[in-house]
Amino acid sequence: MNLGFLASRNGSNMQAIIDACRSGRLAATPAVVISNNRDSGALERARNERIPRFHLSGSTHPHPEDLDREIVDVLLEHDVNLVLLAGYMKKIGPVTLATFPGHILNIHPGLLPEYGGQGMYDRRVHEAVLAAGAGTTGATVHVVDAIYDNGPVLAQRKVAVEKSDTVDTLARRVLAVEHELYVETIDRIICGEIKLP
Ligand code: GRF
Numbered sequence: 707m708n709l710g711f712l713a714s715r716n717g718s719n720m721q722a723i724i725d726a727c728r729s730g731r732l733a734a735t736p737a738v739v740i741s742n743n744r745d746s747g748a749l750e751r752a753r754n755e756r757i758p759r760f761h762l763s764g765s766t767h768p769h770p771e772d773l774d775r776e777i778v779d780v781l782l783e784h785d786v787n788l789v790l791l792a793g794y795m796k797k798i799g800p801v802t803l804a805t806f807p808g809h810i811l812n813i814h815p816g817l818l819p820e821y822g823g824q825g826m827y828d829r830r831v832h833e834a835v836l837a838a839g840a841g842t843t844g845a846t847v848h849v850v851d852a853i854y855d856n857g858p859v860l861a862q863r864k865v866a867v868e869k870s871d872t873v874d875t876l877a878r879r880v881l882a883v884e885h886e887l888y889v890e891t892i893d894r895i896i897c898g899e900i901k902l903p
Pocket of ligand 1: 713715716717718719720792793794813814815827828881884
């Protein structure tokens with residue numbers, strides 16, 4: 707299975723998946739990395755890993771339809787079967803969604819459907835969890851559709867919130883769980899345990 711990544715920032719989830727491919731834990735090949743952020747850690751990691759990498763954004767393609775089409779072309783040119791969002795801060799375009807129906811996944815640092823939707827990302831999720839006094843948070847892997855954080859949930863793992871937690875301590879613990887959960891979920895897809903449409 708060929709994996710295509712879309713990542714905007716640090717890319718630690720992407721790195722965990724690449725490491726799992728390299729170690730043989732995942733029977734998959736990291737085929738291409740696309741980022742909307744030319745200075746992202748994700749593109750730097752792709753360079754270090756010698757994975758083809760592309761900066762595609764509103765600055766390279768001012769018209770959203772052109773950007774959507776170019777993203778699809780790059781993914782298809784690299785024979786991608788499964789698209790993985792890993793800290794990707796942009797909405798997926800209609801052509802990309804239609805070309806990979808049910809085969810675009812995302813990881814979210816919370817237990818969807820709670821603490822999800824537009825504007826609910828990264829530290830904001832942990833801030834909301836702490837503000838609500840929730841005892842439990844976690845991570846979710848889900849299928850991507852046209853609405854933010856809306857597609858079917860494939861896997862979730864809970865993380866207990868400690869009384870002493872700050873956004874930073876909670877983010878660190880959830881991120882470690884995200885890395886594990888994303889790799890495990892992809893493995894379950896490859897093994898046929900989770901069926902994608
Ligand atoms: C993760 O918390 C992920 O759930 C969210 O953005 C963060 C990305 O972290 N979508 P990284 O870029 O994978 O390190």
